[in-house]
Amino acid sequence: MGKTLFEKIWDAHIVVEKQSGPSLIYIDRHLVHEVTSPQAFDGLRMNNRKVRRPDLTVATMDHNVPTTNRRLPILDQTSAIQIQTLAKNCKDFGIQLFDIASPNQGIVHVIGPQLGITLPGSTIVCGDSHTSTHGAFGALAFGIGTSEVEHVLASQTLWLEKPKPFEIRVEGKRKNPHAVTAKDIILSIIKNIGTGGGTGTVVEYRGEGITDLSMEQRMTICNMSIEAGARAGLIAPDEKTFDYLRGRKYTPKNYESLVDYWRETLKTDSDATFEKKYVLHIDDIAPQVSWGTNPGMTCDVTDSVPSPDDYSKGDQNQKKGAQKALEYMDLKPGTPITDIKVDRVFIGSCTNARLEDLIEASKVVKNRKVSPHVRAMVVPGSQMVKQQAEEMGLDKIFIDANFEWREAGCSMCLGMNPDILSPGERCASTSNRNFEGRQGTGGRTHLVSPVMAAAAAIEGHFVDVREMDLS
Amino acid sequence: MEPFKKIKTIVTPLDKVNVDTDQIVPKQFLKLIQKSGFGKFLFYNWRYDEDNHEKQDFVLNDKKYKNSKILVAGDNFGCGSSREHAVWALQDYGFSVVIAPSFADIFYSNCFKNGILPIVLDEQTVEKLQHMHDEIEIDLENQVIITPEEQIPFSIDAHRKNILLEGLDDIAQTLQFGDEISKFEKQSKIPSVL
Numbered sequence: 001m002g003k004t005l006f007e008k009i010w011d012a013h014i015v016v017e018k019q020s021g022p023s024l025i026y027i028d029r030h031l032v033h034e035v036t037s038p039q040a041f042d043g044l045r046m047n048n049r050k051v052r053r054p055d056l057t058v059a060t061m062d063h064n065v066p067t068t069n070r071r072l073p074i075l076d077q078t079s080a081i082q083i084q085t086l087a088k089n090c091k092d093f094g095i096q097l098f099d100i101a102s103p104n105q106g107i108v109h110v111i112g113p114q115l116g117i118t119l120p121g122s123t124i125v126c127g128d129s130h131t132s133t134h135g136a137f138g139a140l141a142f143g144i145g146t147s148e149v150e151h152v153l154a155s156q157t158l159w160l161e162k163p164k165p166f167e168i169r170v171e172g173k174r175k176n177p178h179a180v181t182a183k184d185i186i187l188s189i190i191k192n193i194g195t196g197g198g199t200g201t202v203v204e205y206r207g208e209g210i211t212d213l214s215m216e217q218r219m220t221i222c223n224m225s226i227e228a229g230a231r232a233g234l235i236a237p238d239e240k241t242f243d244y245l246r247g248r249k250y251t252p253k254n255y256e257s258l259v260d261y262w263r264e265t266l267k268t269d270s271d272a273t274f275e276k277k278y279v280l281h282i283d284d285i286a287p288q289v290s291w292g293t294n295p296g297m298t299c300d301v302t303d304s305v306p307s308p309d310d311y312s313k314g315d316q317n318q319k320k321g322a323q324k325a326l327e328y329m330d331l332k333p334g335t336p337i338t339d340i341k342v343d344r345v346f347i348g349s350c351t352n353a354r355l356e357d358l359i360e361a362s363k364v365v366k367n368r369k370v371s372p373h374v375r376a377m378v379v380p381g382s383q384m385v386k387q388q389a390e391e392m393g394l395d396k397i398f399i400d401a402n403f404e405w406r407e408a409g410c411s412m413c414l415g416m417n418p419d420i421l422s423p424g425e426r427c428a429s430t431s432n433r434n435f436e437g438r439q440g441t442g443g444r445t446h447l448v449s450p451v452m453a454a455a456a457a458i459e460g461h462f463v464d465v466r467e468m469d470l471s
Numbered sequence: 472m473e474p475f476k477k478i479k480t481i482v483t484p485l486d487k488v489n490v491d492t493d494q495i496v497p498k499q500f501l502k503l504i505q506k507s508g509f510g511k512f513l514f515y516n517w518r519y520d521e522d523n524h525e526k527q528d529f530v531l532n533d534k535k536y537k538n539s540k541i542l543v544a545g546d547n548f549g550c551g552s553s554r555e556h557a558v559w560a561l562q563d564y565g566f567s568v569v570i571a572p573s574f575a576d577i578f579y580s581n582c583f584k585n586g587i588l589p590i591v592l593d594e595q596t597v598e599k600l601q602h603m604h605d606e607i608e609i610d611l612e613n614q615v616i617i618t619p620e621e622q623i624p625f626s627i628d629a630h631r632k633n634i635l636l637e638g639l640d641d642i643a644q645t646l647q648f649g650d651e652i653s654k655f656e657k658q659s660k661i662p663s664v665l
């Protein structure tokens with residue numbers, strides 16, 4: 001019987017397999033950042049262990065770095081300690097680090113692909129749940145906890161239960177691909193299958209709606225796999241994938257021979273079976289806006305805030321959840337989404353802060369001004385993205401419109417640095433989680449695409465970006 | 472890690488679904504570089520108001536549950552961020568068992584690394600346990616929960632059960648497979664980063 005792409009990558013990485021229970025899986029790439037690693041390095045020291053393969057390990061600082069002037073000292077003492085700790089750990093254990101002064105610094109899931117560290121057919125882990133992003137390149141990539149970080153540092157392997165393959169087909173063509181984006185596709189999927197819809201699975205995204213996407217858009221899709229509960233999400237590599245990685249800083253020397261091999265091997269066999277299937281038709285989908293406190297609580301921009309009864313379809317737990325969410329979000333059922341005013345706009349995060357995202361958003365912003373009651377910011381996903389955007393003059397477009405233009409980092413995606421919402425503030429955000437307090441205690445997050453966020457900044461409330469003149 | 476022993480206490484009911492790790496430990500407390508001391512931050516935003524006073528209506532602030540080691544929660548517990556700090560906080564606070572209809576994958580596997588037993592039971596049973604006022608006993612060895620009325624069996628992967636029961640050091644065990652790992656590395660097609 002044929003195998004799925006995921007099963008092929010899995011099988012190619014089994015070090016030890018037993019009759020039942022987890023298998024020992026080899027890890028090809030380990031990405032490390034400052035928040036989930038200090039206790040892991042401590043554990044190594046306590047047991048006199050070393051890092052088995054520093055040459056397969058790469059570190060950066062992203063989660064709590066300031067996004068303002070990098071030459072100033074970090075004011076937050078605890079953040080500063082965490083950042084110094086990572087620098088010391090990398091030095092002690094011989095790990096390549098892109099620190100705050102490096103031109104290669106950035107959000108770990110943005111720099112991996114950009115530097116050619118992410119490779120098709122490889123296994124990639126990081127102590128961060130959005131590691132699924134790298135699946136866009138046909139890698140098996142997933143987030144792990146700190147104990148597992150320590151385990152990988154020491155052994156370059158992990159004991160894993162094999163997840164089940166889940167096929168999500170995206171069929172059709174978007175009518176207006178500048179206004180209806182990859183973010184709207186993935187939010188639609190999560191809205192339909194729910195935040196637990198992918199639990200225990202690895203999703204393979206397939207179909208015309210996926211192969212049509214650029215690499216950066218595919219990363220947006222795979223990035224949010226975890227928001228549907230999936231362990232990972234991946235997309236079979238094609239020529240777009242191979243072109244994207246060609247000639248990058250750390251692309252392997254024998255790249256072309258690897259590509260020949262990947263072309264032959266990295267695809268799902270026609271007679272392979274998936275445990276689970278879901279199909280989304282995208283011909284008519286609208287831009288999406290989340291209204292609640294998890295990414296599944298999302299609707300079309302043309303809709304109104306749903307009532308808990310309509311949303312829950314009879315499920316009491318869901319109903320309770322929706323009531324609580326509406327209370328937290330301070331929204332009334334029946335309010336048109338386009339009537340919701342925003343105080344803040346955040347264009348950033350590993351979901352939507354790559355060059356293409358900024359280019360698309362800048363088209364909305366060009367020759368316009370941010371609404372006077374809105375504070376808007378752009379935080380590029382990496383210093384490289386920032387530099388490329390500046391070479392194209394995008395920074396000027398945003399700054400002229402009264403956006404703040406920042407240094408790279410996670411920033412207000414999770415608000416561990418000084419970029420946070422104040423209690424009660426409402427934000428149109430291109431990030432991936434709208435949980436209570438995610439962007440700051442009491443802050444209210446609406447997840448949208450970069451163009452939708454940009455449009456909300458200009459108008460001061462949500463608008464259907466399909467109706468804006470983007471010429 | 473300490474071997475997992477039989478546990479007998481009352482349960483702490485947390486009647487919420489989709490409890491994410493941001494709620495279990497809010498991110499402002501992730502900056503510590505040790506594993507200990509996270510218990511005081513557990514469910515911080517639910518436990519304390521803006522002036523850091525205990526919120527009386529939150530279950531953890533009810534003295535009755537002070538010695539409970541068993542948390543019983545709703546569906547999809549531990550979703551969101553992969554932060555292991557969530558498990559460290561539960562453990563440091565004093566919980567050894569979490570029961571729910573389902574868990575997020577990463578959270579579930581993080582539990583075993585820190586001596587916490589996550590138990591999946593059907594929704595009805597979980598609800599019944601949430602309303603139970605008597606002590607219940609968790610017997611991992613025999614995979615059963617003993618309440619005054621009944622015995623509720625639960626399933627768990629044999630490998631993971633063993634890790635908890637023996638309190639094994641995961642990494643030491645894995646390093647015994649050093650030869651297999653080296654052999655794998657020799658034939659691997661994926662080159663070094665640098």
Ligand code: SF4
Pocket residue numbers: 062063107108109128130349350351409410413414431432
């Ligand atoms: S941008 Fe947000 S989701 Fe992405 S790695 Fe940083 S904190 Fe995690």
